[in-house]
Amino acid sequence: MVLEVTAKTDKGAVIDIGKKEYWELGMDLDGDHRLGAWQIKEIIDLTLPPRNTTKERFVAELPPDTKNAEIEIKVTYFPSGPTGKPVLELHKVVKKLNFEK
Protein backbone atom coordinates (compact mmCIF):
# COMPACT_ATOMS: atom_id res chain seq x y z
CA MET A 1 0.00 0.00 0.00
CA VAL A 2 1.31 3.43 -0.90
CA LEU A 3 0.58 6.89 0.50
CA GLU A 4 1.55 9.75 -1.81
CA VAL A 5 1.38 13.47 -1.12
CA THR A 6 1.76 15.94 -3.98
CA ALA A 7 1.47 19.72 -4.20
CA LYS A 8 0.28 21.65 -7.27
CA THR A 9 0.92 25.37 -7.05
CA ASP A 10 -0.97 28.19 -8.73
CA LYS A 11 2.14 28.76 -10.88
CA GLY A 12 1.88 25.25 -12.31
CA ALA A 13 4.66 23.59 -10.32
CA VAL A 14 4.07 19.97 -9.28
CA ILE A 15 6.05 18.97 -6.22
CA ASP A 16 6.31 15.49 -4.70
CA ILE A 17 6.02 16.16 -1.01
CA GLY A 18 6.41 12.60 0.15
CA LYS A 19 5.68 8.92 -0.28
CA LYS A 20 5.35 6.09 2.25
CA GLU A 21 5.06 2.38 1.51
CA TYR A 22 3.47 -0.18 3.81
CA TRP A 23 4.32 -3.84 3.33
CA GLU A 24 5.40 -7.05 4.88
CA LEU A 25 9.04 -7.85 4.31
CA GLY A 26 9.66 -11.61 4.38
CA MET A 27 13.03 -12.97 5.46
CA ASP A 28 14.72 -16.32 5.76
CA LEU A 29 16.57 -17.46 8.87
CA ASP A 30 19.79 -15.78 7.63
CA GLY A 31 18.01 -12.44 7.67
CA ASP A 32 17.92 -12.19 3.88
CA HIS A 33 14.88 -10.73 2.14
CA ARG A 34 12.97 -13.54 0.42
CA LEU A 35 9.89 -13.66 -1.78
CA GLY A 36 9.09 -17.39 -1.89
CA ALA A 37 6.54 -18.55 0.67
CA TRP A 38 8.64 -21.68 1.36
CA GLN A 39 11.63 -19.48 2.27
CA ILE A 40 9.97 -16.99 4.62
CA LYS A 41 10.40 -17.65 8.34
CA GLU A 42 10.38 -14.12 9.78
CA ILE A 43 8.92 -10.79 8.79
CA ILE A 44 9.81 -7.17 9.21
CA ASP A 45 6.40 -5.63 9.76
CA LEU A 46 6.10 -2.42 7.77
CA THR A 47 2.32 -2.73 7.53
CA LEU A 48 -0.51 -0.86 9.21
CA PRO A 49 -1.42 -2.58 12.51
CA PRO A 50 -5.11 -3.18 13.25
CA ARG A 51 -7.04 -0.97 15.69
CA ASN A 52 -4.34 1.64 15.32
CA THR A 53 -3.90 4.95 13.55
CA THR A 54 -0.56 5.29 11.82
CA LYS A 55 0.39 8.96 11.76
CA GLU A 56 2.52 10.59 9.10
CA ARG A 57 3.66 14.22 8.90
CA PHE A 58 5.02 15.99 5.86
CA VAL A 59 6.47 19.51 5.87
CA ALA A 60 7.40 20.86 2.46
CA GLU A 61 8.64 24.24 1.35
CA LEU A 62 7.04 25.41 -1.88
CA PRO A 63 8.40 27.89 -4.47
CA PRO A 64 8.62 31.44 -2.95
CA ASP A 65 6.08 32.91 -5.41
CA THR A 66 3.34 30.41 -4.48
CA LYS A 67 0.09 32.11 -3.50
CA ASN A 68 -2.18 29.05 -3.56
CA ALA A 69 -1.55 25.32 -3.65
CA GLU A 70 -3.59 22.16 -3.87
CA ILE A 71 -2.29 19.29 -1.79
CA GLU A 72 -3.33 15.89 -3.08
CA ILE A 73 -3.23 12.91 -0.72
CA LYS A 74 -3.61 9.53 -2.41
CA VAL A 75 -3.76 6.04 -0.90
CA THR A 76 -3.37 3.13 -3.33
CA TYR A 77 -3.44 -0.58 -2.60
CA PHE A 78 -1.54 -3.11 -4.74
CA PRO A 79 -2.74 -6.57 -3.63
CA SER A 80 -0.60 -8.28 -6.29
CA GLY A 81 2.48 -6.14 -5.74
CA PRO A 82 3.57 -2.90 -7.40
CA THR A 83 3.48 -4.28 -10.97
CA GLY A 84 0.42 -6.55 -10.66
CA LYS A 85 -3.30 -6.01 -11.02
CA PRO A 86 -5.70 -4.89 -9.74
CA VAL A 87 -4.63 -1.50 -8.50
CA LEU A 88 -7.13 -0.24 -5.93
CA GLU A 89 -7.41 3.51 -5.42
CA LEU A 90 -8.64 3.72 -1.83
CA HIS A 91 -8.57 7.43 -1.09
CA LYS A 92 -7.88 10.68 -2.91
CA VAL A 93 -8.26 13.89 -0.95
CA VAL A 94 -7.41 17.41 -2.09
CA LYS A 95 -6.76 20.22 0.40
CA LYS A 96 -6.50 23.83 -0.76
CA LEU A 97 -3.92 26.05 0.92
CA ASN A 98 -3.67 29.84 0.69
CA PHE A 99 -0.52 31.77 1.55
CA GLU A 100 -1.79 35.33 1.00
CA LYS A 101 -3.14 35.94 4.48
Next chain:
Amino acid sequence: MKSFRFLLLVTFVVFPLIVFAEYNTIDDLAKAYSDESCKECHAKIYEEWKSSYHAQSVNHSAGGIRNFILVGLGKEWEKPVSKENLMRCMDCHAPYLKDASEPLIKEIAELIVASVDEKDEGKKAAAKEELAKLNVNCVICHNTKVSIEKNLKGGPKPGVFYGPSGKSTSAHGTEKSPVLSSAIFCGQCHGMYTPPDGDVIGCNTLYGSYQDTYKGNGGAETCQDCHMKKANRGHTFPGAYQLEIVKEGIGLDVQAAGIKLHPGKWIPTAVVNIGLINQAGHRIPDG
Protein backbone atom coordinates in the same frame (compact mmCIF):
# COMPACT_ATOMS: atom_id res chain seq x y z
CA MET B 1 -39.17 -36.16 -6.26
CA LYS B 2 -37.68 -35.70 -2.81
CA SER B 3 -36.53 -39.29 -2.58
CA PHE B 4 -35.06 -39.09 -6.08
CA ARG B 5 -33.08 -36.00 -5.07
CA PHE B 6 -31.94 -37.79 -1.92
CA LEU B 7 -30.76 -40.75 -3.99
CA LEU B 8 -28.84 -38.41 -6.29
CA LEU B 9 -27.17 -36.67 -3.37
CA VAL B 10 -26.25 -39.92 -1.70
CA THR B 11 -24.82 -41.23 -4.94
CA PHE B 12 -22.77 -38.21 -5.90
CA VAL B 13 -21.94 -36.53 -2.60
CA VAL B 14 -22.08 -38.85 0.36
CA PHE B 15 -20.93 -42.04 -1.27
CA PRO B 16 -17.71 -40.61 -2.74
CA LEU B 17 -16.82 -39.18 0.67
CA ILE B 18 -17.14 -42.59 2.25
CA VAL B 19 -14.94 -44.35 -0.26
CA PHE B 20 -11.27 -43.80 0.27
CA ALA B 21 -9.05 -44.28 -2.70
CA GLU B 22 -5.96 -42.93 -4.35
CA TYR B 23 -6.98 -41.16 -7.51
CA ASN B 24 -5.07 -41.17 -10.78
CA THR B 25 -6.92 -38.46 -12.70
CA ILE B 26 -8.04 -34.94 -11.85
CA ASP B 27 -11.55 -35.80 -12.97
CA ASP B 28 -11.81 -38.78 -10.62
CA LEU B 29 -10.44 -36.78 -7.72
CA ALA B 30 -12.68 -33.79 -8.45
CA LYS B 31 -15.67 -36.12 -8.72
CA ALA B 32 -14.91 -37.74 -5.37
CA TYR B 33 -14.87 -34.33 -3.73
CA SER B 34 -17.47 -32.81 -6.02
CA ASP B 35 -19.75 -30.12 -4.68
CA GLU B 36 -21.83 -29.94 -7.86
CA SER B 37 -24.80 -31.52 -6.09
CA CYS B 38 -24.59 -28.98 -3.25
CA LYS B 39 -26.18 -26.42 -5.56
CA GLU B 40 -29.31 -28.55 -5.83
CA CYS B 41 -30.37 -27.16 -2.46
CA HIS B 42 -27.83 -24.38 -1.83
CA ALA B 43 -27.86 -22.61 -5.21
CA LYS B 44 -27.31 -19.07 -3.90
CA ILE B 45 -24.43 -20.08 -1.65
CA TYR B 46 -22.90 -22.12 -4.44
CA GLU B 47 -23.01 -19.18 -6.86
CA GLU B 48 -21.49 -16.92 -4.22
CA TRP B 49 -18.66 -19.39 -3.69
CA LYS B 50 -18.16 -19.75 -7.45
CA SER B 51 -17.34 -16.04 -7.61
CA SER B 52 -14.88 -16.26 -4.73
CA TYR B 53 -11.13 -16.75 -4.73
CA HIS B 54 -11.69 -20.01 -2.85
CA ALA B 55 -13.13 -21.32 -6.13
CA GLN B 56 -9.86 -20.52 -7.91
CA SER B 57 -7.41 -21.27 -5.14
CA VAL B 58 -4.94 -23.07 -7.41
CA ASN B 59 -5.15 -20.97 -10.56
CA HIS B 60 -5.03 -17.68 -8.67
CA SER B 61 -1.89 -18.72 -6.78
CA ALA B 62 -0.28 -20.67 -9.63
CA GLY B 63 2.63 -18.21 -9.93
CA GLY B 64 3.78 -18.75 -6.36
CA ILE B 65 3.26 -22.52 -6.49
CA ARG B 66 5.15 -22.65 -9.79
CA ASN B 67 8.07 -20.86 -8.11
CA PHE B 68 8.08 -23.42 -5.31
CA ILE B 69 8.14 -26.27 -7.83
CA LEU B 70 10.86 -24.87 -10.09
CA VAL B 71 12.98 -22.79 -7.71
CA GLY B 72 12.30 -24.25 -4.27
CA LEU B 73 12.20 -27.94 -5.13
CA GLY B 74 14.10 -27.80 -8.41
CA LYS B 75 17.04 -25.56 -7.60
CA GLU B 76 17.33 -25.01 -3.85
CA TRP B 77 16.32 -28.38 -2.43
CA GLU B 78 17.21 -30.36 -5.57
CA LYS B 79 14.30 -32.69 -4.88
CA PRO B 80 11.73 -34.16 -7.26
CA VAL B 81 8.07 -33.23 -7.07
CA SER B 82 6.31 -35.57 -4.66
CA LYS B 83 3.00 -35.58 -2.82
CA GLU B 84 4.71 -34.79 0.48
CA ASN B 85 6.43 -31.76 -1.05
CA LEU B 86 3.50 -30.43 -3.07
CA MET B 87 1.13 -30.76 -0.13
CA ARG B 88 3.07 -27.91 1.50
CA CYS B 89 1.05 -25.72 -0.85
CA MET B 90 -1.90 -27.93 -1.57
CA ASP B 91 -2.92 -28.68 2.00
CA CYS B 92 -4.50 -25.23 1.76
CA HIS B 93 -4.88 -24.59 -1.99
CA ALA B 94 -6.51 -27.95 -2.83
CA PRO B 95 -6.52 -30.15 0.27
CA TYR B 96 -8.09 -33.13 -1.44
CA LEU B 97 -4.83 -33.76 -3.28
CA LYS B 98 -3.97 -35.80 -0.19
CA ASP B 99 -5.91 -38.53 -2.01
CA ALA B 100 -4.05 -38.11 -5.31
CA SER B 101 -1.60 -40.73 -6.53
CA GLU B 102 2.06 -39.79 -6.98
CA PRO B 103 1.73 -39.83 -10.82
CA LEU B 104 -1.26 -37.48 -10.56
CA ILE B 105 0.69 -35.14 -8.27
CA LYS B 106 3.45 -34.95 -10.89
CA GLU B 107 0.87 -34.28 -13.61
CA ILE B 108 -0.68 -31.49 -11.57
CA ALA B 109 2.75 -29.94 -10.92
CA GLU B 110 3.40 -29.93 -14.68
CA LEU B 111 0.02 -28.29 -15.29
CA ILE B 112 0.80 -25.58 -12.73
CA VAL B 113 4.10 -24.80 -14.44
CA ALA B 114 2.41 -24.84 -17.86
CA SER B 115 -0.36 -22.53 -16.66
CA VAL B 116 2.28 -19.89 -15.98
CA ASP B 117 5.16 -20.55 -18.39
CA GLU B 118 3.57 -22.18 -21.45
CA LYS B 119 4.10 -20.05 -24.57
CA ASP B 120 1.30 -21.70 -26.53
CA GLU B 121 -1.80 -19.84 -25.39
CA GLY B 122 -4.07 -22.79 -26.21
CA LYS B 123 -2.04 -25.18 -24.04
CA LYS B 124 -1.82 -22.58 -21.30
CA ALA B 125 -5.59 -22.14 -21.28
CA ALA B 126 -6.09 -25.92 -21.27
CA ALA B 127 -3.81 -26.25 -18.23
CA LYS B 128 -5.78 -23.56 -16.41
CA GLU B 129 -9.04 -25.26 -17.29
CA GLU B 130 -7.84 -28.53 -15.74
CA LEU B 131 -6.52 -26.77 -12.64
CA ALA B 132 -9.83 -24.94 -12.21
CA LYS B 133 -11.23 -28.30 -11.07
CA LEU B 134 -9.00 -28.05 -7.99
CA ASN B 135 -10.04 -25.58 -5.32
CA VAL B 136 -11.31 -25.05 -1.80
CA ASN B 137 -14.91 -26.11 -2.18
CA CYS B 138 -17.91 -26.89 0.06
CA VAL B 139 -16.53 -30.30 1.01
CA ILE B 140 -13.19 -28.86 2.15
CA CYS B 141 -14.62 -26.30 4.58
CA HIS B 142 -17.69 -28.25 5.67
CA ASN B 143 -15.89 -31.54 6.17
CA THR B 144 -12.14 -31.92 5.54
CA LYS B 145 -10.95 -28.85 7.46
CA VAL B 146 -13.30 -29.30 10.41
CA SER B 147 -10.50 -31.08 12.17
CA ILE B 148 -9.74 -28.58 14.93
CA GLU B 149 -10.05 -30.35 18.28
CA LYS B 150 -9.94 -33.68 16.48
CA ASN B 151 -8.05 -35.21 19.40
CA LEU B 152 -10.97 -34.27 21.63
CA LYS B 153 -13.94 -34.71 19.32
CA GLY B 154 -12.61 -36.94 16.56
CA GLY B 155 -11.89 -36.02 12.96
CA PRO B 156 -14.53 -35.16 10.37
CA LYS B 157 -16.81 -38.08 9.62
CA PRO B 158 -17.19 -39.22 6.02
CA GLY B 159 -20.45 -38.08 4.47
CA VAL B 160 -21.23 -35.57 7.19
CA PHE B 161 -21.45 -31.85 6.44
CA TYR B 162 -20.61 -29.62 9.39
CA GLY B 163 -22.15 -26.18 9.84
CA PRO B 164 -22.77 -23.50 12.45
CA SER B 165 -26.42 -24.51 12.90
CA GLY B 166 -26.28 -28.27 12.42
CA LYS B 167 -29.78 -28.17 10.97
CA SER B 168 -30.65 -31.67 9.89
CA THR B 169 -31.67 -32.66 6.39
CA SER B 170 -32.53 -35.87 4.62
CA ALA B 171 -30.02 -35.02 1.90
CA HIS B 172 -26.89 -35.75 3.89
CA GLY B 173 -25.53 -36.19 7.37
CA THR B 174 -25.27 -32.92 9.28
CA GLU B 175 -23.55 -31.95 12.50
CA LYS B 176 -23.28 -28.68 14.35
CA SER B 177 -19.74 -27.41 14.58
CA PRO B 178 -18.95 -24.09 16.27
CA VAL B 179 -15.50 -24.19 14.74
CA LEU B 180 -16.91 -22.93 11.42
CA SER B 181 -17.86 -19.66 13.11
CA SER B 182 -14.49 -19.16 14.75
CA ALA B 183 -11.52 -17.18 13.46
CA ILE B 184 -9.15 -20.06 14.06
CA PHE B 185 -10.99 -22.02 11.39
CA CYS B 186 -9.80 -19.49 8.78
CA GLY B 187 -6.46 -19.22 10.59
CA GLN B 188 -5.66 -22.79 9.58
CA CYS B 189 -4.62 -21.43 6.18
CA HIS B 190 -4.57 -17.64 6.61
CA GLY B 191 -1.66 -17.52 9.00
CA MET B 192 1.79 -18.95 9.71
CA TYR B 193 1.23 -22.49 8.71
CA THR B 194 2.63 -25.93 9.49
CA PRO B 195 2.21 -28.20 6.48
CA PRO B 196 2.02 -31.99 6.77
CA ASP B 197 5.81 -32.26 6.43
CA GLY B 198 6.24 -30.38 9.73
CA ASP B 199 8.04 -27.24 8.46
CA VAL B 200 6.70 -23.73 9.06
CA ILE B 201 5.60 -21.61 6.12
CA GLY B 202 5.14 -17.85 6.09
CA CYS B 203 2.77 -17.71 3.12
CA ASN B 204 0.84 -15.13 5.08
CA THR B 205 0.74 -14.10 8.70
CA LEU B 206 -2.68 -12.51 8.90
CA TYR B 207 -4.08 -14.65 11.70
CA GLY B 208 -1.12 -13.79 13.95
CA SER B 209 -1.90 -10.09 13.74
CA TYR B 210 -5.60 -10.83 14.30
CA GLN B 211 -4.87 -12.64 17.56
CA ASP B 212 -2.00 -10.57 18.90
CA THR B 213 -2.78 -7.05 17.73
CA TYR B 214 -6.47 -6.84 16.86
CA LYS B 215 -7.76 -8.93 19.72
CA GLY B 216 -4.90 -7.77 21.92
CA ASN B 217 -6.26 -4.23 21.48
CA GLY B 218 -9.83 -5.13 22.29
CA GLY B 219 -11.10 -6.21 18.87
CA ALA B 220 -14.06 -8.55 19.16
CA GLU B 221 -15.13 -9.46 15.63
CA THR B 222 -14.26 -12.64 13.77
CA CYS B 223 -13.14 -13.18 10.17
CA GLN B 224 -16.66 -14.39 9.40
CA ASP B 225 -18.23 -11.20 10.84
CA CYS B 226 -16.55 -8.94 8.25
CA HIS B 227 -15.90 -11.29 5.32
CA MET B 228 -19.22 -13.17 5.39
CA LYS B 229 -21.96 -11.68 7.58
CA LYS B 230 -21.41 -7.97 6.94
CA ALA B 231 -23.20 -6.59 3.86
CA ASN B 232 -24.54 -10.09 3.17
CA ARG B 233 -21.21 -11.12 1.70
CA GLY B 234 -21.99 -14.75 2.37
CA HIS B 235 -19.68 -17.19 0.66
CA THR B 236 -18.08 -14.63 -1.69
CA PHE B 237 -15.37 -14.09 0.97
CA PRO B 238 -14.16 -10.73 -0.41
CA GLY B 239 -10.67 -9.67 0.58
CA ALA B 240 -7.61 -7.83 -0.65
CA TYR B 241 -8.73 -7.79 -4.29
CA GLN B 242 -12.11 -6.13 -3.73
CA LEU B 243 -12.17 -2.36 -3.46
CA GLU B 244 -15.24 -2.13 -1.24
CA ILE B 245 -13.92 -4.18 1.66
CA VAL B 246 -10.39 -2.78 1.45
CA LYS B 247 -11.85 0.74 1.57
CA GLU B 248 -13.81 -0.24 4.66
CA GLY B 249 -10.60 -1.41 6.24
CA ILE B 250 -8.54 1.74 5.76
CA GLY B 251 -9.79 5.09 7.00
CA LEU B 252 -8.04 8.37 6.25
CA ASP B 253 -7.77 11.55 8.30
CA VAL B 254 -6.06 14.55 6.68
CA GLN B 255 -5.20 17.90 8.24
CA ALA B 256 -3.28 20.41 6.13
CA ALA B 257 -2.09 23.92 6.91
CA GLY B 258 -0.31 26.55 4.83
CA ILE B 259 2.24 28.63 6.72
CA LYS B 260 5.13 30.93 5.83
CA LEU B 261 8.49 29.92 7.25
CA HIS B 262 11.81 31.68 7.76
CA PRO B 263 11.10 35.23 9.06
CA GLY B 264 11.89 37.78 6.41
CA LYS B 265 12.03 35.20 3.62
CA TRP B 266 8.49 33.94 4.27
CA ILE B 267 8.70 30.71 2.30
CA PRO B 268 5.25 29.17 1.61
CA THR B 269 5.23 25.83 3.36
CA ALA B 270 2.69 23.01 3.47
CA VAL B 271 2.27 21.08 6.70
CA VAL B 272 0.29 17.89 6.12
CA ASN B 273 -0.72 15.57 8.96
CA ILE B 274 -2.20 12.24 7.93
CA GLY B 275 -3.75 9.46 9.93
CA LEU B 276 -4.17 6.05 8.28
CA ILE B 277 -6.69 4.18 10.37
CA ASN B 278 -6.62 0.42 10.10
CA GLN B 279 -10.21 -0.58 10.83
CA ALA B 280 -9.72 -4.20 9.78
CA GLY B 281 -9.11 -7.13 12.08
CA HIS B 282 -5.57 -7.72 10.90
CA ARG B 283 -2.50 -5.99 9.54
CA ILE B 284 -2.78 -4.44 6.09
CA PRO B 285 -1.39 -5.50 3.74
CA ASP B 286 -1.34 -9.24 4.36
CA GLY B 287 -2.90 -12.37 2.88
